[in-house]
Amino acid sequence: MEKFVLLNGIVAPLDRANVDTDAIIPKQFLKSIKRSGFGPNLFDAWRYTDVGEPGMDNAKRPLNPDFVLNQARYKGASILLARKNFGCGSSREHAPWALGDYGFRALIAPSFADIFYNNCFKNGLLPIVLNEMRIDHLFNEVNAFPGYKLTIDLPRQLVLSSDGATQIAFEVDAHRKHCLLNGLDDIGLSLVHAEKIRAFEARRRAEQPWLFG
Amino acid sequence: MPQTLYDKLWDSHVVYVEDDGTALLYIDRHLVHEVTSPQAYEGLRLAGRKPWRVDSIVATADHNTPTTDWNEGIKDPISRLQVETLDANMREYGAKAYFPFLDKRQGIVHVIGPEQGATLPGMTVVCGDSHTSTHGAFACLAHGIGTSEVEHVMATQCLVQQKMQNMLVAVDGPLARGVTAKDVALAVIGKIGTAGGTRAAVEFAGSSIRALSMEGRMTLCNMAIEAGARAGMVAVDDTTIAYLKGRPFAPTGEHWNRAVAYWRTLVSDPGAKFDRVVKLDAREIRPQVTWGTSPEMVVAVDARVPDPDKEKDPTRREGMERALIYMGLQPNTRIEDIRLDKVFIGSCTNSRIEDLRAAAAMVRGKRVAASIRLAMVVPGSGLVKAQAEREGLDRVFRESGFQWREPGCSMCLAMNADRLEPGERCASTSNRNFEGRQGAGGRTHLVSPEMAAAAAIAGHFVDVRNWK
Ligand code: SF4
Numbered sequence: 212m213e214k215f216v217l218l219n220g221i222v223a224p225l226d227r228a229n230v231d232t233d234a235i236i237p238k239q240f241l242k243s244i245k246r247s248g249f250g251p252n253l254f255d256a257w258r259y260t261d262v263g264e265p266g267m268d269n270a271k272r273p274l275n276p277d278f279v280l281n282q283a284r285y286k287g288a289s290i291l292l293a294r295k296n297f298g299c300g301s302s303r304e305h306a307p308w309a310l311g312d313y314g315f316r317a318l319i320a321p322s323f324a325d326i327f328y329n330n331c332f333k334n335g336l337l338p339i340v341l342n343e344m345r346i347d348h349l350f351n352e353v354n355a356f357p358g359y360k361l362t363i364d365l366p367r368q369l370v371l372s373s374d375g376a377t378q379i380a381f382e383v384d385a386h387r388k389h390c391l392l393n394g395l396d397d398i399g400l401s402l403v404h405a406e407k408i409r410a411f412e413a414r415r416r417a418e419q420p421w422l423f424g
Numbered sequence: 425m426p427q428t429l430y431d432k433l434w435d436s437h438v439v440y441v442e443d444d445g446t447a448l449l450y451i452d453r454h455l456v457h458e459v460t461s462p463q464a465y466e467g468l469r470l471a472g473r474k475p476w477r478v479d480s481i482v483a484t485a486d487h488n489t490p491t492t493d494w495n496e497g498i499k500d501p502i503s504r505l506q507v508e509t510l511d512a513n514m515r516e517y518g519a520k521a522y523f524p525f526l527d528k529r530q531g532i533v534h535v536i537g538p539e540q541g542a543t544l545p546g547m548t549v550v551c552g553d554s555h556t557s558t559h560g561a562f563a564c565l566a567h568g569i570g571t572s573e574v575e576h577v578m579a580t581q582c583l584v585q586q587k588m589q590n591m592l593v594a595v596d597g598p599l600a601r602g603v604t605a606k607d608v609a610l611a612v613i614g615k616i617g618t619a620g621g622t623r624a625a626v627e628f629a630g631s632s633i634r635a636l637s638m639e640g641r642m643t644l645c646n647m648a649i650e651a652g653a654r655a656g657m658v659a660v661d662d663t664t665i666a667y668l669k670g671r672p673f674a675p676t677g678e679h680w681n682r683a684v685a686y687w688r689t690l691v692s693d694p695g696a697k698f699d700r701v702v703k704l705d706a707r708e709i710r711p712q713v714t715w716g717t718s719p720e721m722v723v724a725v726d727a728r729v730p731d732p733d734k735e736k737d738p739t740r741r742e743g744m745e746r747a748l749i750y751m752g753l754q755p756n757t758r759i760e761d762i763r764l765d766k767v768f769i770g771s772c773t774n775s776r777i778e779d780l781r782a783a784a785a786m787v788r789g790k791r792v793a794a795s796i797r798l799a800m801v802v803p804g805s806g807l808v809k810a811q812a813e814r815e816g817l818d819r820v821f822r823e824s825g826f827q828w829r830e831p832g833c834s835m836c837l838a839m840n841a842d843r844l845e846p847g848e849r850c851a852s853t854s855n856r857n858f859e860g861r862q863g864a865g866g867r868t869h870l871v872s873p874e875m876a877a878a879a880a881i882a883g884h885f886v887d888v889r890n891w892k
Contacts, residue, residue: 304570333572421675
């Protein structure tokens with residue numbers, strides 16, 4: 212997994228609440244057996260005016276000029292500003308894969324759906340929860356200033372504007388922060404406890420043998 | 425200290441806890457399907473790891489499989505590759521049980537787990553699918569996980585978790601005729617919203633829940649995820665135990681007696697503390713119909729489509745306006761005046777035998793309205809299908825003008841050929857009415873099987889409390 216320490220990037224605003232993972236990556240793209248290549252189909256139904264299918268040449272498809280990611284000022288954005296309950300619905304990890312493949316490294320919203328939130332960390336994507344007032348303020352800033360950038364400082368847990376006027380602290384639990392900062396794979400960390408898992412399992416097998424075999 | 429059911433399930437699975445509360449939680453049952461597993465097996469292979477405990481895995485192919493012409497195989501080459509990839513992974517790594525495409529016992533993963541007795545009280549159950557919450561009906565701690573977590577469970581038999589909050593949804597009183605577990609689920613979501621259960625494990629309790637069959641409890645727990653909760657659950661009682669007795673993977677003999685004695689303890693202790701409590705009076709619940717593009721956009725069948733002009737919150741108002749445009753609906757339209765193009769009875773929410781019996785009872789001797797382009801019934805599993813056929817339900821449906829299909833996820837998410845065309849309006853017994861969920865541009869109204877069946881006959885929504 213790629214490490215996440217400091218990020219300075221363009222912010223793209225997606226001004227809708229309850230954006231679900233079907234919208235982030237529609238189901239027809241879930242047929243892939245790979246983990247990569249989902250970026251061109253991120254928000255497919257909103258981004259293009261035709262109906263997307265796997266195997267199409269996305270470069271030739273008609274773009275929806277009104278969709279935020281198609282606007283020149285948000286080109287190269289790596290931070291997505293969103294509204295409440297972002298990532299609700301299906302547990303598909305293809306959603307963070309698509310966001311990451313597109314180039315996003317951080318998401319900022321008033322709340323995230325639970326499974327999606329979890330899935331982000333497993334893919335080097337940092338979801339940041341800020342209160343509604345802060346989010347409204349950031350939406351105003353982004354709309355007012357083309358090329359608006361933010362810096363995300365994970366070690367200090369701060370979101371900073373380029374002029375230093377905005378400095379917002381955010382929460383992230385210690386375990387997840389540690390994994391992001393060091394690009395650590397959870398499996399390796401868990402297997403450190405392999406002996407404990409085996410002991411637990413042996414006890415369980417004795418107490419509830421019907422769960423085994 | 426008195427414990428909740430969730431506290432008990434949590435405590436009995438913690439292998440190790442870090443100082444910040446991050447725990448390694450042991451997983452008893454891992455359900456696997458073709459869409460979220462290929463990348464996980466690939467990950468194992470690349471890292472040179474093996475599944476920790478193969479006998480915890482029960483697998484099937486359901487999301488991509490066709491519901492017609494099984495003799496012709498899977499025509500879509502990309503879908504076929506995904507299903508064949510699961511076949512290959514099963515051959516290489518093995519499982520306690522695998523029900524591949526064409527097997528008599530194949531079906532939707534959340535239907536076959538309980539049906540086989542592969543879901544047992546006191547288990548932790550995970551699957552790379554959000555509706556894993558279904559299995560909580562058996563007093564399991566059951567929830568959906570992402571593909572990285574699927575790989576993590578395969579490699580370590582554990583999941584890295586933080587404990588959630590305890591939330592109680594208490595529903596008391598008798599349900600009116602025509603009001604089902606699906607209506608309770610939608611009414612709960614309408615009340616608390618799609619984020620109402622975020623970071624919580626929800627226990628459904630109260631006299632209305634006790635009175636539900638296991639099928640009804642599964643419907644309810646299935647929809648817990650749509651209320652934002654990761655897990656939903658119901659305590660063990662006689663109904664739970666009676667359902668499990670004699671299932672293929674349920675314990676037998678001396679193990680059965682020991683298991684039952686333990687299962688009886690899987691209830692919240694009197695006086696156990698919940699962080700959040702929501703109460704509903706079952707007598708007030710009417711048959712529900714969603715009108716928008718989120719399950720929380722729901723009203724009773726005798727109500728009208730809401731008017732965004734009356735909504736004060738600007739974000740909500742915009743969401744409502746957007747939903748009405750997508751759904752092609754005018755504010756203040758009577759729900760019973762909404763005309764439909766298609767009807768879908770199926771999905772892990774409502775495709776069990778009891779659902780099919782209830783739907784068949786509505787349509788027996790009646791004809792699907794001429795204006796309905798397609799009305800289909802997709803049983804949740806091969807065994808549900810066989811049971812329904814033994815009872816003659818397939819004939820009832822066919823004679824009414826319904827198509828009787830092979831089992832699978834089908835038009836719940838339209839990954840196979842079953843889908844809505846742009847602009848088509850569907851009464852659906854599934855769980856999500858998101859934009860494009862049942863096909864690009866398709867318009868979904870979530871309802872119970874009874875409501876869907878009656879709507880197929882009438883051509884528009886009708887209040888099933890008055891159905892004759
Ligand atoms: S029936 Fe629908 S919700 Fe259930 S597992 Fe299949 S796709 Fe998911």
